[in-house]
Amino acid sequence: MLIRFTKMQGAGNDFVVLDETQGRLGLSAAQYRFLADRHFGVGADQILTVRPAPMAGVDFEYVIHNADGGEVEHCGNGARCFVRFVRERGLTAKDVVRVKVHGGVIELRLNADGRVTVDMGAPVFDLPRVPFDAGQAYTESAPEDASGGNAWPLWTLPLPGHAAVPVAVLSMGNPHAVLRVDDVDQAPVLGLGPLIEAHPAFPRRVNAGFLQVLDRGHVKLRVFERGVGETLACGTGACAAVVAGIRQGWLDERVDVATRGGQLTIEWAGGAGQLDAPVLMTGPATTVFQGEIDVPEP
Numbered sequence: 001m002l003i004r005f006t007k008m009q010g011a012g013n014d015f016v017v018l019d020e021t022q023g024r025l026g027l028s029a030a031q032y033r034f035l036a037d038r039h040f041g042v043g044a045d046q047i048l049t050v051r052p053a054p055m056a057g058v059d060f061e062y063v064i065h066n067a068d069g070g071e072v073e074h075c076g077n078g079a080r081c082f083v084r085f086v087r088e089r090g091l092t093a094k095d096v097v098r099v100k101v102h103g104g105v106i107e108l109r110l111n112a113d114g115r116v117t118v119d120m121g122a123p124v125f126d127l128p129r130v131p132f133d134a135g136q137a138y139t140e141s142a143p144e145d146a147s148g149g150n151a152w153p154l155w156t157l158p159l160p161g162h163a164a165v166p167v168a169v170l171s172m173g174n175p176h177a178v179l180r181v182d183d184v185d186q187a188p189v190l191g192l193g194p195l196i197e198a199h200p201a202f203p204r205r206v207n208a209g210f211l212q213v214l215d216r217g218h219v220k221l222r223v224f225e226r227g228v229g230e231t232l233a234c235g236t237g238a239c240a241a242v243v244a245g246i247r248q249g250w251l252d253e254r255v256d257v258a259t260r261g262g263q264l265t266i267e268w269a270g271g272a273g274q275l276d277a278p279v280l281m282t283g284p285a286t287t288v289f290q291g292e293i294d295v296p297e298p
């Protein structure tokens with residue numbers, strides 16, 4: 001089957017984008033894996049599929065598949081590429097686009113400087129909704145919050161063959177575990193990442209973020225993504241890491257996140273207790289090339 005695709009990237013997190021606004025391609029998990037394969041296919045961390053609006057109040061739906069072929073709820077860097085794609089293909093002329101993703105509805109704004117700001121919605125701290133099975137981990141003592149109440153705990157994950165690690169657990173529509181490290185360049189991302197991703201406390205697996213705090217407005221981040229491995233950037237991972245850092249009292253409400261593929265800016269006004277404040281993410285989105293590829297039948 002010959003299909004047209006667009007290759008895009010946002011801060012080095014790369015995507016194959018497919019247009020299903022005129023009809024479904026009906027790809028199987030094996031065909032998504034083929035497209036993502038860097039040797040036999042196009043090569044990508046995720047496959048993004050753009051579809052018509054499935055309901056009132058949104059302009060489009062877009063669907064995300066990881067490189068392993070599994071469908072997932074959310075992709076921050078992909079969202080920015082999605083909006084650039086629908087504009088460049090003339091599918092909309094709007095500067096503000098609302099889109100349905102598996103994890104909810106998000107709103108995207110194209111800025112005059114070419115970057116895109118995404119309202120990612122509120123983070124989710126309710127453990128069953130992450131989902132996180134607290135019976136498979138244990139809590140560290142939580143830091144006291146400003147009012148003297150019990151603040152947000154870190155969870156300690158026992159890991160086979162390694163010392164246990166304390167992580168913050170939350171969802172940005174997709175699940176994240178965030179581990180603070182002293183030096184992200186020396187952090188054992190490839191050693192610990194797969195163990196955290198597949199830890200039994202996360203029944204749907206998890207994205208593992210390694211966060212180095214430089215100062216209250218600047219961090220470095222590497223993410224071992226569920227269903228992919230380490231990527232050059234993870235948008236939802238950046239949101240989760242900054243929210244975790246704000247709730248732990250390490251960060252202010254606007255933070256520049258340096259990833260190996262580029263810079264993202266994350267804003268969250270939830271530190272003062274308004275936990276349902278939306279997370280805003282701003283960053284680049286670039287079209288790399290377009291083409292056609294013959295996808296083997298499943």
Ligand SMILES: N[C@@H](CCC[C@H](N)C(=O)O)C(=O)O
Pocket residue numbers: 013045046066072073074075076077078174175207225226227228231233234235236237
């Ligand atoms: N790269 C993405 C996240 C993609 C999905 C993730 N791997 C998952 O399985 O949840 C981003 O920019 O957010």
